Amino acid sequence: MKYGVGLFPTEPLPKMIRLAKLSEKLGFSHIWIGDSHLIWREAYVNMAAAALNTSKVKIGTGVTNPLTRHPSVVASAYATLEELAPRRFIVGIGLGDSSVETMGMKPARLDFFEKTIKQMRALLAGEEVELESGKIHLKHPCKNKIPIYVAASGPKMLELSGRIADGIIVLVGVADEYLRQAKEKIEAGAKAAGRKLSDINLVLWVPCAVSDKAPAKDAVKAHVARVVAHPLPYVLDPKEQKVLEEIRRTYDYYHHMDQEANHAEVIPDWLVDKFAIAGTVSECRARVKELKKSGINQIAIIPYSAKGEDREDTLRGFAKAIR
Template identity: 30%
Template sequence: MVRWGLVSGGGDGAQFADAVKTAQAAEDLGFDTIWMGEGRLMGSIVPLMTMVLEHTDRLKVGTSVLPYRTRNVSLLAGTFKTFDEMAPGRAIMGLGAWWEPLASRVGLPNAKPLKAMREIITVSKRLLAGETVTFHGEFVHVTDIRFDSPHDDEGRVYDVPIYTGPVRFKMVELSGEIADGVALDFLVPPSYTVAAREALERGAAKAGRTLDDFGIAQLVSCAVDDLDPQQAIDECKFFLTQYIAQQPHITEFSGADPELVDQIQKLVPWPATASQVKEAMRLVSNEFTQSVCACGTTSDAIEKIREYVEVGVQEPILVPRGGRDLETATAIFEKGRLAGL
C-alpha cells in the first residue's frame, strides 16, 4: 500500500488553528505526511510547521517547498535541526526554486538553479550530519561552521531527509544524484512521471546508488463531488487555468496546447483576479483538466491517482481544491484504501 500525503495551507494566523486541526484529523485517518510550502508571498511557513509538529504525534511534516535561496544555508539547516530536536525523525526539508517573474521581483533571480541546489543540499547535509563545514561556491560561502548547541559538541546527527520539488528533468536528475527524495509537481500527466523516474535513475547511477531508499512523492491536485462531478472538475480547472497563465515551468509539461496557453496568458495577468481566471477557464476542456488532476467523482479521482502509483509514485500528496480540504482528503483516502492503494 502507498504512503499518503496531504498539503495543508498556511494562511494568516487566524487560520493556523484550523490547519492544525486538519493535520490532527489527517493523522487520525492514517495519512503519513502533511506538506506545506511558501509558493507565493504569503508569509513564512515555519510557525505553522512548528505548531503541527507540536500538536501531532506520528505525522511527518515536510515543506513542499521552501524557496532554497531565501534563507542562508546555516539558518535553513538550523531550522530543520530545531524541528528534529522537537519531533525526532518527523521533519522533511523540501527545497525548490521560486518561479519567475516572482524570483526576480524579490531580488533573487533564478539563475543557475542546478548549481545553487547542489551547493545548498551539499552544505545542509553536512551540517545535519554533525560536520564542521567550509565551503566556497557560487551561491554558498561558509567557513569553519558547525551547529554549536551544547549537545552538538560530539557531532550529533539530525535525521532530516532532504527532498526537492523539481519540474525540469535536469533538476530531477540532480535530485536522484544528491537528494533523499522528490515531491514531483502537480498538473502534469502520468507520462511526465515516467520520464521523471527515468531521470531519477540516471542521477542515482551517477552517484553509484539505486532508488531503493529514495522517496518518490507527487503532488496531485484534486476535487471530488459525487453529486455534482462538474463542480469538482471546475474547482481543478480554475487552478489549472491560473497555473497555465502564471507558471510556465509547469505548463511546459502539462500537455497544454501552445495556442491554448497563448490565449490564456493574454487574458490572465499577474497578479490576477478570480474573475479574470474564471473568464479564461472557459477555454479549458474537462478532458484536459482530468488528464492532469484527480477530479470529478471520487472513483474518477482514485483511478487518476492509481495511474500515478502504477508508474512509480510511492506517495500521492493530495492538494484539495475548493475549500473542502478535509472532506475531500477523507473521501479520497478512505475510498483509495478500499481500492487497495
C-alpha cells in the same frame, strides 16, 4: 503506497491545525506545508503547530527554497523542529517559485542549488561549511539525519534530483506518459551517482478536489495552471502549448494556487485530467488505482474545495477513495 497532504497556509493558524489533525486522523502519512512568506502564513510556525497537535504524521516543507531561506536558516529551523518531534521532519526544497517571484527575484540556478543542498546537509550534521565570508557551523546540529526531498519538474532538475536527493517531489502531472518520462530523467541522474531509482522516494504532487455534490474540476484549475507553466520533461502538444502561452501572459504570483485567480479560467477541463485528480469519490478511486501502477511511493494531494465546500471535504472524500 503512502498518501500525503500538501497544505498551503492560506488560512489562520487555528484552521491549519484542524486540517493537520484531520489529515492524521484520516490516515495520511505525510503533511507538506507550503512556504511562500508574502502570500501565506509562516511555514515553520505551521510545521511546529502541526507537530504539537499530531503524534506520528511526517511533516515537511512543500516546499522551501535556498534564496529567501539561506541554507543556514533552514538547517537551524529543522534542527530546532527535530528537538520538538524527533524523526518526523523532512526538508522539502526547490529552486523557488512564488516565494521568490513575489520578491522580484528569480529561481535559483542548478549549480547554486546543488551547492546549497551540500551546505545544508553539512550544517545539519554539525560540520563546518565554507562561505565566501568565512567558515560557519551550527551549534545545535541534528542528532538524527533529516531527509532532503527536492521538488522537480524540468529535465535538468529531475536528473539533478536523481543524483542528490533522498526523495523527489515530482511536479509533472498524472498522465502515464508524463510520469514515464520524468522517471527516465530521475533514473539517469541516479545512475550517474551510482544509485538506483529504487533508492529514491518518489512523491507525486497532485492538486485534488473530491465531491459527489458539485463539479470538482474548476477547483484545481489555478494549480494546474502553475504546473503547466513549469519547465517539464516532455514536449507539450499544440493545444497544450496554446494554453501555456495564455497562462504565462496572465499568471499572477500574488494569486499563486488561488482558486479564484483569473489565470484559472485559462485551463480547459480536458487538461485537468492530465495534471490533477478531480471528480467524484468513485472517479478519484479509479484514478488512484491507475497511479498505483506508476512506481510512485507516495501520492501527495493538495486539497481544494468544490463550490460550497471546504478543503476538509476533499480530505474526507479522498480518504474514502483510497479505502
